[in-house]
Amino acid sequence: MTTTQTAQTAQTAQSARTTRTTRRGTLPLLPSAHPLGEQLPAVFADDDFAQRFVSGLDVVLAPVFTVLDCLEAYFTPSLAPEDFLDWLTDWVGTELDGTEPLWLRRHAVGSAIALHRVRGTRRGLSAAVELAFGVRPEMTESGGATWSARPLGPFPGTPRPSLHVTLRVPDPAAVDPHRLRSVVAAARPAHLPFTAEVVATSSPEGTQ
Numbered sequence: 001m002t003t004t005q006t007a008q009t010a011q012t013a014q015s016a017r018t019t020r021t022t023r024r025g026t027l028p029l030l031p032s033a034h035p036l037g038e039q040l041p042a043v044f045a046d047d048d049f050a051q052r053f054v055s056g057l058d059v060v061l062a063p064v065f066t067v068l069d070c071l072e073a074y075f076t077p078s079l080a081p082e083d084f085l086d087w088l089t090d091w092v093g094t095e096l097d098g099t100e101p102l103w104l105r106r107h108a109v110g111s112a113i114a115l116h117r118v119r120g121t122r123r124g125l126s127a128a129v130e131l132a133f134g135v136r137p138e139m140t141e142s143g144g145a146t147w148s149a150r151p152l153g154p155f156p157g158t159p160r161p162s163l164h165v166t167l168r169v170p171d172p173a174a175v176d177p178h179r180l181r182s183v184v185a186a187a188r189p190a191h192l193p194f195t196a197e198v199v200a201t202s203s204p205e206g207t208q
Contacts, residue, residue, distance in 0.1 A: 032058040033065045077109040128187035138166040163194040
């Protein structure tokens, strides 16, 4: 993917997020849970002008009261409004770019805590890449583990730290390699230098 295509993808993601964040507002005929007219001194209870004046403010405050009454749902990934969910994805540090389908964004927010607990591990890196691209990556690293009945045995792995991540997809041109590197950089063990590549899925023999 070229630099121009990458910029266009980022611009599309930002436009989609901006469109979603402009949906918040008042709802027609939404009643206020706490009408201001009922809170006025008794002398204004039968004052038609005073009641009509504050009823206009009820239209503005009704959505605020509704949000506060349902605040718990706003922080529940499966129930949060779509525009608020986009804010949650940034708040919990998900590796998303804003163009993913709604169900995936909800899943990412819901699983963010579990992913942060394994961040910097092989399991955490694999889960982060799979969440972002829908494909489990192949990983080759320099580390290793072994055991020996005798002391002074050879160390496992290689002395030079390294990490290589390969993402196999049917159409490599549809995957932004810069985003893959960004996801890997955020979820890898901090001390490991890394490389990442996107390659085509190998076809079975005899097929094209």
